[in-house]
């Protein structure tokens with residue numbers, strides 16, 4: 001398989017379409033305890049549903065536990081590297097429950113399902129409004145999760161603030177509200193909050209990662225290292241950062 005070209009990550013610094021970034025995503029989010037209790041919040045909204053389209057399924061942080069809980073999942077994911085990691089997590093019990101689709105949501109074609117989830121996967125889409133409209137046609141219950149920067153506390157946000165590298169992705173929740181109002185679609189939204197502790201062992205490696213992630217030059221490495229060190233707790237050779245993550249969960 002060749003990687004799909006032309007994916008746009010407007011306002012979103014992370015690229016998922018290469019082997020290293022995909023592995024990095026999976027490793028870093030696992031180390032942070034993602035998705036934690038978010039799976040329960042999502043499952044609560046799936047009450048009465050049996051089949052689910054997972055748009056931008058990534059490395060399977062939701063597809064796998066939901067399949068293990070009995071849901072049938074159509075995982076739609078354009079990055080073959082993310083999909084390979086998802087595939088590696090499938091076991092004998094979940095295999096019959098998961099179908100993999102190496103497609104963008106825009107290109108995907110398939111059958112209507114009971115529900116659709118799009119969890120932190122709207123950011124890279126070329127035309128989020130059109131993507132939302134398509135969601136309304138492929139499931140009767142749809143759940144979108146987007147971050148709320150307000151009130152969240154995590155290392156990435158802290159470093160962005162201190163370096164002036166504020167995300168230019170804009171408030172996605174506004175875009176969703178507008179799209180749904182334009183479609184005359186009733187919806188509910190709530191903030192879901194998670195405390196998750198990131199654990200790492202290599203302070204230099206972490207500083208290098210954030211320098212790259214934020215597009216900073218090498219000469220800022222020591223400074224970044226210092227900020228991370230001051231904001232983490234050192235315990236038995238490891239560094240811990242207790243993060244607070246706030247997301248908007250929109251159901252329509």
Ligand SMILES: C[S@@+](CC[C@H](N)C(=O)[O-])C[C@H]1O[C@@H](n2cnc3c(N)ncnc32)[C@H](O)[C@@H]1O
Pocket residue numbers: 007016017055056057058059060061062076077078079082103104105106118119120121122124125126
């Ligand atoms: C931040 S990750 C979230 C993955 C997963 N939902 C999770 O919560 O771990 C965003 C995912 O959306 C995928 N993606 C990017 N553009 C997409 C598109 N046009 N259609 C569907 N998924 C897309 C990326 O490849 C990536 O795997």
